Amino acid sequence: MDLNTVVEIRDGRHPAPWRPGDAWLGGGTYLFSEPQPHLRRLVDLSRTGWTPVRRGPDGSLEIAATCTIAQLSRYARGLGAPAAPLFEQCCRAFLASFKIWNMATVGGNLCNALPAGPMTSLTAALDGECLLLAQDGGRRRVRVADFVTGAGRKDLAEGELLRSVTLPARALSCRTAFRQASLYGLGRSGVLVVGALDPLDGSLAVTLTASTVRPVRLWFPLAPTAGRLRAAIEGAVADGEWFDDIHGLPRWRRHMTFRYAEEIRRELEGGPR
Structure with a gap:
């Protein structure tokens, strides 16, 4: 999509005062996907040369x-x-x-x-x-x-x-488990849950995204019971924090989050696959 309000593209390698209407330009897949009428100048990061x-x-x-x-x-x-x-x-x-x-x-x-x-x-x-x-x-x-x-x-x-x-x-040394759900085959994630088991101390981190409006990372010093895991999720995610859009109703997202979190708990508790 053409951004017809943008009048300048600045090289991000050269510092200059930030001003209203500026935006950082990385890959541009979001910036050029829909109108951005508030933008006047893009600060291009593509030539910074940062090691990926x-x-x-x-x-x-x-x-x-x-x-x-x-x-x-x-x-x-x-x-x-x-x-x-x-x-x-x-x-x-x-x-x-x-x-x-x-x-x-x-x-x-x-x-x-x-x-x-x-x-x-x-x-x-x-x-x-x-x-x-x-x-x-x-x-x-x-x-x-x-x-x-x-x-x-x-x-x-x-x-x-x-x-x-x-x-x-x-964190890179952790054994992980992954679960994702969408309403249709090539749809946006409605629920995404990741578990990470630390081999050094046996601690478990369960991270909830897509189903919640923000990432929720729960850490347990020892692998929790099913009841403790459920209670932790209920305590960490308020009723209004289950995301609601065309990709899934909050009630469905909540149900699938509990289901996948328990599957992950059992998978990682069971030892190496």
């Missing part, structure tokens, strides 16, 4: 905001970590064409803050942390589970930039 995915000396994984879904998928195939299958599962949850895979970015998916955003699911489940850069040069870090605060809402100040997401080495 980089393994840190401590074993952590830094994913640049400009990393495309295709690049992340290719990298994960050779990752060699127990949590590696989760990357492809979440990439496939896009149910998008190869054209979207080669343009859509991890950062864009996070900053759109849609409940069904699968990069939110992936990075929240693996306890990811966002690096945010302010216009004045300041930096701050926010957990992905806290970065997305609601449907279309995120903890991002005016002009602030999501630079990268870092996944800790310990």
